[in-house]
Amino acid sequence: MGDPTKQDDDTVHYDGPAGGWGSLRGISSIYGKEWATPAALDTLAHQNKPGGFMCVSCAWTKPAHPHPFEFCENGAKATLWELTSRRCTPDVFAKHTITELKGWSDYDLEQTGRLTQPMRYDSESDTYVPVGWDEAFAGIAAELKALDPKSTIFYASGRASLETSYLYALFARLYGHNNLPDSSNMCHETTSVGLKKVTGSSVGTCVLDDFSKCDAIFFFGQSTGQNSPRFLHPLQEAVKRGCRIVTFNPLREKGLIAFTNPQSPTEMLMGRETQISELYFQVRPSGDIAAIMGLCKHVLAREARHLADANRHLLDMGFIEQHCHGFDDFVARVKATAWDEIERESGIARKDLEAAGDIYCDAHNVIGIYGMGVTQHVHGSQTIGMLVNLLAMRGNLGREGAGISPVRGHSNVQGQRTVGISEKPELVPYDKLRELFDFDPPPDTGMATVEACEGIIEGSVRAFIGLGGNFVRAIPEREKMEAAWQKMRLTVQIATKLNRSHLINGEVAYLLPCLGRSETDQQASGPQTVTMEDSLSMIHGSVGKRKPASAHLLSELAIVAGIAKATLPPHPKIRWDEWVGDYGKVRDLIEATYPDKFEKFNERMFTPGGFYKGNAARERIWKTQSGKVEITVPDGLNACGFPDAPGRYRLITLRSNDQFNTTIYGYSDRMRGIEGTRDVLLISPEEMAKARLEAGQVVALESDAEDGVARSVGGLTVTPFDLPSGCVAAYYPEMNPLVPLSHHDRLSKTPASKSVPVRIRA
Numbered sequence: 001m002g003d004p005t006k007q008d009d010d011t012v013h014y015d016g017p018a019g020g021w022g023s024l025r026g027i028s029s030i031y032g033k034e035w036a037t038p039a040a041l042d043t044l045a046h047q048n049k050p051g052g053f054m055c056v057s058c059a060w061t062k063p064a065h066p067h068p069f070e071f072c073e074n075g076a077k078a079t080l081w082e083l084t085s086r087r088c089t090p091d092v093f094a095k096h097t098i099t100e101l102k103g104w105s106d107y108d109l110e111q112t113g114r115l116t117q118p119m120r121y122d123s124e125s126d127t128y129v130p131v132g133w134d135e136a137f138a139g140i141a142a143e144l145k146a147l148d149p150k151s152t153i154f155y156a157s158g159r160a161s162l163e164t165s166y167l168y169a170l171f172a173r174l175y176g177h178n179n180l181p182d183s184s185n186m187c188h189e190t191t192s193v194g195l196k197k198v199t200g201s202s203v204g205t206c207v208l209d210d211f212s213k214c215d216a217i218f219f220f221g222q223s224t225g226q227n228s229p230r231f232l233h234p235l236q237e238a239v240k241r242g243c244r245i246v247t248f249n250p251l252r253e254k255g256l257i258a259f260t261n262p263q264s265p266t267e268m269l270m271g272r273e274t275q276i277s278e279l280y281f282q283v284r285p286s287g288d289i290a291a292i293m294g295l296c297k298h299v300l301a302r303e304a305r306h307l308a309d310a311n312r313h314l315l316d317m318g319f320i321e322q323h324c325h326g327f328d329d330f331v332a333r334v335k336a337t338a339w340d341e342i343e344r345e346s347g348i349a350r351k352d353l354e355a356a357g358d359i360y361c362d363a364h365n366v367i368g369i370y371g372m373g374v375t376q377h378v379h380g381s382q383t384i385g386m387l388v389n390l391l392a393m394r395g396n397l398g399r400e401g402a403g404i405s406p407v408r409g410h411s412n413v414q415g416q417r418t419v420g421i422s423e424k425p426e427l428v429p430y431d432k433l434r435e436l437f438d439f440d441p442p443p444d445t446g447m448a449t450v451e452a453c454e455g456i457i458e459g460s461v462r463a464f465i466g467l468g469g470n471f472v473r474a475i476p477e478r479e480k481m482e483a484a485w486q487k488m489r490l491t492v493q494i495a496t497k498l499n500r501s502h503l504i505n506g507e508v509a510y511l512l513p514c515l516g517r518s519e520t521d522q523q524a525s526g527p528q529t530v531t532m533e534d535s536l537s538m539i540h541g542s543v544g545k546r547k548p549a550s551a552h553l554l555s556e557l558a559i560v561a562g563i564a565k566a567t568l569p570p571h572p573k574i575r576w577d578e579w580v581g582d583y584g585k586v587r588d589l590i591e592a593t594y595p596d597k598f599e600k601f602n603e604r605m606f607t608p609g610g611f612y613k614g615n616a617a618r619e620r621i622w623k624t625q626s627g628k629v630e631i632t633v634p635d636g637l638n639a640c641g642f643p644d645a646p647g648r649y650r651l652i653t654l655r656s657n658d659q660f661n662t663t664i665y666g667y668s669d670r671m672r673g674i675e676g677t678r679d680v681l682l683i684s685p686e687e688m689a690k691a692r693l694e695a696g697q698v699v700a701l702e703s704d705a706e707d708g709v710a711r712s713v714g715g716l717t718v719t720p721f722d723l724p725s726g727c728v729a730a731y732y733p734e735m736n737p738l739v740p741l742s743h744h745d746r747l748s749k750t751p752a753s754k755s756v757p758v759r760i761r762a
Helices: 020-034 039-045 073-082 090-095 106-110 133-146 162-175 189-199 208-212 229-240 265-270 288-310 317-323 327-336 339-346 350-362 380-393 413-418 430-437 449-458 478-485 556-567 576-581 583-593 685-691
Strands: 119-122 127-130 152-156 216-220 244-248 258-260 279-281 366-370 403-406 463-467 490-495 508-513 530-533 538-542 649-654 680-683 698-703 712-720 727-731 756-761
Touching (some): 073 229, 133 463, 133 490, 133 508, 152 162, 189 403, 216 288, 216 350, 216 380, 244 350, 279 350, 288 327, 288 339, 288 350, 317 380, 339 350, 380 403, 413 530, 430 583, 449 478, 463 556, 556 576, 576 583
Parallel strands (some): 216 244, 216 366, 244 279, 366 403, 463 490, 649 727, 680 712
Antiparallel strands (some): 119 127, 530 538, 649 756, 680 727, 698 712, 698 756
16 A cells, blocks of 8 residues: 555655745755845745735745745745845856856856846857847847748746736747747646647646545645645645545655645644645656556446446446547546556556545545646656546546646746747637737747757757746757757847856857846836736736846846847837836736736736636536547557666656756755755665665766667766666756657657656666
């Protein structure tokens, strides 16, 4: 049985719960390290609250009735990181060449502090030199005008506001392309494509209130304690009222095992903790399809017994007959799949899957949760389809207290897609754009992340503009990409802090510093509000109130508008200066473009808990090819896309407790018991013995992809860790050189970074 309290004493681990005193110590260590001002505490007090500042970290929803402190350890770190007193002034670049800075770690680069002035790369001195804003805009515009628009990439990080994202997408289309990759392409594009295929919706169907009404929650590949810790509050409340939680994850993540609420004096003083998962199964990486197949097989067995004993159905036949397409084919496949095959591919015993299946069958309302442990596989889309199949069997879709709920990462990564950041013209209301702006948007499909990388490598992409993020560090095939990157004509990076991507430049390169979300954004009409969409499709307003890190900073929206105005010919309906002066006018444009989602946008943006943009699938309106939920049959039980072989391991890439995406706050991965280093190879004691490895031994990982390309990452210390057989784990983004660009979800092209074929070289 999957006992959540069991821990292997022979492995590196953390004995405490998620939250608790460890969380408070983690926050205080970052506060001291960043030399944050006392005003930062006021920002934290208003973080994720109505009328306050919305966290730049995870996209978990903001409740209508917030806790006294509505931020988690990771959210506090992100805010303190942004409000640091450190400054990366032009003097920093005068003292260090770009070649020298390339030798610094990711952590040390960001510890130089907030960027303070716009900079231009000077190839003769190999340094960044200061440049005025007008000069920067004019220089960038001159380069863009000389290029074929279709040879340029406009990338968007998940933190940019809805207002900025809308104008950025408009700029791209006015300029002449749909090349709009964003960070979703690297994490949850599998959801945007795979979930949409089977339910007609590219986002989940749940809202926060559903978590107070569900009877069971099934987690697949989502590490709540590491990536969205505020989610632990509704989970703890759910468990206390009797909700049963079952988790499938190759790693034993503490957040879904035990939680001590830092906002409860009783729990903190008494050391009380809540066991979150009733059952916790360490599924093999890519084995989720097999695990869900086992659950479905047991549900069908229970259905047969129910019919025989009580002459009534356990399955929701009304839902299946009215709302599902392809159910009979799926049932045939489940019945034809042998238990030994399910056990082998999932790594979970039949009796354990049957125990989990009983929890599903006994619950009236069930929510299915998943994260990048599902989306980042070659057949991640098929895993999502399987989870939808499971939920559909008992009608757990499109009603209160039940549904499917992918947990997104970055704060507005879901919202950017909502307002037009998409390479697919069919997803954007072109009729509205024509009406509002009197132009013909480009009809051709643009490049997402994988296609953009392929274009950069082959030389057809000539320019890259990055609206935030750390693209070069985040993508697969990094060594080949870094070499090709420098052959582009133009690279532009809009950012708050220095990172690795800013050191890999094209022939002409600009580094443009922007305001942080926590800072006052003062424009012609006064202080501005920005908005974002969370994981549960709620829209929130955010107001920054801290003094900007530098008088030279511009907002992201002002920078985008500045480049666009300098690049594009004047047009009476394109009013960049007016939109910069009053973001409310941009929200009016968003409402006019998407009236069904943003009715009375300006009036509702400070609704406590956000306002719901709506979701047809929640109303049981399925915008699929059949007009029903598409019940799919997977190609196989393995989502990794490559066979097992002697000496081949499935590499799982991880983020640490002191990390958000590519941002490294420090070297403490407290909840895994790893301190002071990121250069580790996590592997089970059993696999260590098979491979004749010793704890502390330094090894390299080598790519075992069948493409003939040599890829290697060395200097990794063997560390015994509680993992399933046949796999290893190490940190992202350090392991990205091992991920082939071709190794991605087949439907969405999301990099398959959670099961990468590798070998260990001692």
